[in-house]
Amino acid sequence: MSNTQNNLEKLQNQKYKYGFTSDIETESFPKGLSEDVIRKISSIKNEPKFMTDFRLKAYKQFLDMEAPTWANVDFPKIDMQEIIYYSAPKTKISKDSLDEVDPEILKTYSKLGIPIEEQMRLEGIAVDAIFDSVSVANTHKKALAEIGIIFCSISEAIQEHPELVKKYIGTVIPSSDNYFATLNSAVFSDGTFVYIPPNTKCPLELSTNFRINTEGSGQFERTLIICDENSYVSYLEGCTAPAFDTNQLHAANVELIVMKNAEIKYSTVQNWYAGDENGKGGIYNFVTKRAICQGDNSKVSWTQVETGSAITWKYPSCILKGDNSIGEFYSVALTNNLQQADTGTKMIHLGKNTKSTIVSKGISAGRSDNTYRGLVKIGPNAANARNYTQCDSMLIGSKCSANTTPYIEVSNNTANIEHEASTSKISEDQLFYLNQRGISTEDAISTIISGFCKDVFKELPGEFAAEANQLMALKLENSVG
Amino acid sequence: MKSNQDSIKFEESIIRTASKQDIENSSIKDLKKKALEFISSNSFPNKKNEEWKYYDFKDLFSNSSNIFSDTETFRQEALDKKELVMLVDKYVFRESSENLIVTVNGVYREDLSNFNNNDIEISNLSNCKSDQLIDTDSSSKDQYLRSLNTLFIENAFFIKVAKNKKIDKTLQVLHISNQNSFNQIRSAIEIAEGSSLDMVISYVGLEDSSYISNAVIDCHLAKNSNLNFTKIQNDSSNSVTLYSLDVKQDKDSNFDFNSFHFGAKSSRDQITVDLNGTNSNANLNGLYVVNQSRKTHQIITVNHNVERCTSKQLFKGIISDEARAEFNGMIEVKKNAKLTDAKQLNNNLLLSPKAHIDSRPQLNILTDDVKCAHGSTIGQLNEEELFYLQSRGFNKSDAFVTLTYSFCQEILNKIKLDSVKNYATNLAFNNISTDSNGALAKLANNDKFKKSRYAKNLK
Numbered sequence: 001m002s003n004t005q006n007n008l009e010k011l012q013n014q015k016y017k018y019g020f021t022s023d024i025e026t027e028s029f030p031k032g033l034s035e036d037v038i039r040k041i042s043s044i045k046n047e048p049k050f051m052t053d054f055r056l057k058a059y060k061q062f063l064d065m066e067a068p069t070w071a072n073v074d075f076p077k078i079d080m081q082e083i084i085y086y087s088a089p090k091t092k093i094s095k096d097s098l099d100e101v102d103p104e105i106l107k108t109y110s111k112l113g114i115p116i117e118e119q120m121r122l123e124g125i126a127v128d129a130i131f132d133s134v135s136v137a138n139t140h141k142k143a144l145a146e147i148g149i150i151f152c153s154i155s156e157a158i159q160e161h162p163e164l165v166k167k168y169i170g171t172v173i174p175s176s177d178n179y180f181a182t183l184n185s186a187v188f189s190d191g192t193f194v195y196i197p198p199n200t201k202c203p204l205e206l207s208t209n210f211r212i213n214t215e216g217s218g219q220f221e222r223t224l225i226i227c228d229e230n231s232y233v234s235y236l237e238g239c240t241a242p243a244f245d246t247n248q249l250h251a252a253n254v255e256l257i258v259m260k261n262a263e264i265k266y267s268t269v270q271n272w273y274a275g276d277e278n279g280k281g282g283i284y285n286f287v288t289k290r291a292i293c294q295g296d297n298s299k300v301s302w303t304q305v306e307t308g309s310a311i312t313w314k315y316p317s318c319i320l321k322g323d324n325s326i327g328e329f330y331s332v333a334l335t336n337n338l339q340q341a342d343t344g345t346k347m348i349h350l351g352k353n354t355k356s357t358i359v360s361k362g363i364s365a366g367r368s369d370n371t372y373r374g375l376v377k378i379g380p381n382a383a384n385a386r387n388y389t390q391c392d393s394m395l396i397g398s399k400c401s402a403n404t405t406p407y408i409e410v411s412n413n414t415a416n417i418e419h420e421a422s423t424s425k426i427s428e429d430q431l432f433y434l435n436q437r438g439i440s441t442e443d444a445i446s447t448i449i450s451g452f453c454k455d456v457f458k459e460l461p462g463e464f465a466a467e468a469n470q471l472m473a474l475k476l477e478n479s480v481g
Numbered sequence: 482m483k484s485n486q487d488s489i490k491f492e493e494s495i496i497r498t499a500s501k502q503d504i505e506n507s508s509i510k511d512l513k514k515k516a517l518e519f520i521s522s523n524s525f526p527n528k529k530n531e532e533w534k535y536y537d538f539k540d541l542f543s544n545s546s547n548i549f550s551d552t553e554t555f556r557q558e559a560l561d562k563k564e565l566v567m568l569v570d571k572y573v574f575r576e577s578s579e580n581l582i583v584t585v586n587g588v589y590r591e592d593l594s595n596f597n598n599n600d601i602e603i604s605n606l607s608n609c610k611s612d613q614l615i616d617t618d619s620s621s622k623d624q625y626l627r628s629l630n631t632l633f634i635e636n637a638f639f640i641k642v643a644k645n646k647k648i649d650k651t652l653q654v655l656h657i658s659n660q661n662s663f664n665q666i667r668s669a670i671e672i673a674e675g676s677s678l679d680m681v682i683s684y685v686g687l688e689d690s691s692y693i694s695n696a697v698i699d700c701h702l703a704k705n706s707n708l709n710f711t712k713i714q715n716d717s718s719n720s721v722t723l724y725s726l727d728v729k730q731d732k733d734s735n736f737d738f739n740s741f742h743f744g745a746k747s748s749r750d751q752i753t754v755d756l757n758g759t760n761s762n763a764n765l766n767g768l769y770v771v772n773q774s775r776k777t778h779q780i781i782t783v784n785h786n787v788e789r790c791t792s793k794q795l796f797k798g799i800i801s802d803e804a805r806a807e808f809n810g811m812i813e814v815k816k817n818a819k820l821t822d823a824k825q826l827n828n829n830l831l832l833s834p835k836a837h838i839d840s841r842p843q844l845n846i847l848t849d850d851v852k853c854a855h856g857s858t859i860g861q862l863n864e865e866e867l868f869y870l871q872s873r874g875f876n877k878s879d880a881f882v883t884l885t886y887s888f889c890q891e892i893l894n895k896i897k898l899d900s901v902k903n904y905a906t907n908l909a910f911n912n913i914s915t916d917s918n919g920a921l922a923k924l925a926n927n928d929k930f931k932k933s934r935y936a937k938n939l940k
Contacts, residue, residue, distance in 0.1 A: 409838075413836050418858050
């Protein structure tokens, strides 16, 4: 197996491709969190009073909260005063034309593989790019506006559609929800806002790219997507950050609201900087994502590919309130070196005939820890609820760990719940079989991994699936011995 | 924070009662002092503890406030001997009448036991070797319950099977509880190298007595030994039971555990198996059939500490009326435990609209060369199966009972002795059948069922 070993080492030594920093003048607040900082963020953004109040209320609640410790992740206590809460490129940006965007930023995005100009022309995907704390470019806005779809940064939405923001913000994730979500509610700097009017099928895949650039800054973005009756939208999210030796905090809130007969498909390919092989640096990815199926026959589908971050701690959840509503969760979480991931979902069944599906694939390599933690809760009125859960883990090497911690709480006797899980490794037999047929060990490993993740990747939109496959191969090179 | 106050009240009454005890004259005064120290400086587990997350402390605290309300009569007069002998006669299994150990309200009673086997050594609290009363394991998850047991323990029994002896007669341990008291059951079972033992442990309580029993049992299986341990819990409907079983297994040993839960207002089992020797095997099976407003909690941990061990957990539950059940199973595969093969499965039948189940099948795996799988299902009887039986002449409730029985038969069949099997089967039926017609009526009213093509045939 020495050949494999070599390949593995090569793979593990693969440098983080997106670890560069961009030399752009930014305007940052000094480090620290206080009521003043929050008021300042709010006033820079020229927010109406209800937003300032929303932030301050969250901040007051935050002061009484303690960081949770129940997750199976280990990190030093984060000093909230050591974080820069606002950082923005200095150049004034007009969102209508790309000509005025700082060319450095555009260069950064093309390095990331998202040349925004191209996206403008490329039919099918509309992109909102978020750089540090603010949204820098937003494509296809006009075309979308013609059919009534609002796709813009949340700051813009607060200015232009305050009634919608006021009505929905904080309804799925209340400001006192949890430590990191509350912090986000107080200090969030920007994010994406999408509103799909009734009877509209969004013709494009909407997409956001997040990039943390400034060292020591935290990124707190907030995404709010509302899909009105009989509508459909598919939304993609990608994340990268430069390689710094210090840990950076990313605490985002994502709220999805799905009305009657509507559907939201939310896909994430998360590849934040994971730290080096000794676990130095990397992003703390503490994200609260929650969707509510408000109306009957609504559907939410979460797909996530989590390959980056020093620590991932997120549970995209579905509250299935409407009758016949459907929640889906497809996840691949890959950890290598000293990465830690504690991720899963919550399916809360409240309405009748609600259905949920959970497919979670965890791959741990190196000295990493990978935990699936999920809740399936069937309320007393959720007659004929149905859940199917499958969580498989694959261990690569003997120093990593894979944990499965499901919670199943059922209060209705007409519910049907199935949960199954298995743990396996890439066996030498499988590798030998593929080798025998002329496939190199490295290709054999990616073939096996891509087979293992197939159930999830097939849920990703077109090119993202291909990208995810490549990403997995890249991340795992040289980890089977 | 009412529950918090109740908890403090409970702890206070423990310490108050303990201080009235004559600890100085006890044969294990050092251990009792240590236990008192532990209890004074620690608090009773609460909901923040993952293993107690779903536990309803209300039943425990309400029983305890009755028991402790008059500390002078903490231990009342037990039934007279004649009545006890009649009770023992009622509950002893035919095959075990010569191999019987009896405790009454937690106290080991040599006078009621009937035991005659030279290969098994039985000792009590005053003549046991001090290391038999394992109490020093501070890493134990249930240290509080253990200390509580040590603090109030009056008499206990310790079983030791000599080397290379295959005991062919099943040993029965009968625990009788008949008064409102806080019972401390304690025993330790040591199976020496190359030996094997079959045990049936039955718990019975006089109806209407609202006691709390706190059992602590330690088993050690030496190299190449075998223990078959069947537990049948049929405590009084007003009782609260806490049960901690710790099993340590050496090389090539085999442990079969069958646990049955039918009684008690609230029962909680914490079972921990440590596979410490290579090639050891543990089979844990359980069946809980709960109705009315009973609650049962099964907290099972299997630690694979060394390589090449196997374990299986199969727990089934039938929950009706307003009963609640919890299954919390954990497989821990430690760093060097290569070639582990571990399985865990939990199946539940919910028969009434207000029945509730919390199921948590968990895996913690720290090495790669293992085979681990777990699963959990929650559902109700299959309409098509019910219809099939009815189309062949079964009436509604017979079809219902037949299907429910076949669900639990897999576990009941693990019992070796016929008399024990019949006893357990009857108890299971008692707990199911009270609601059978009700459950069926509810099924017939189910919206989905009404629409199905079978509904009209049911009328």
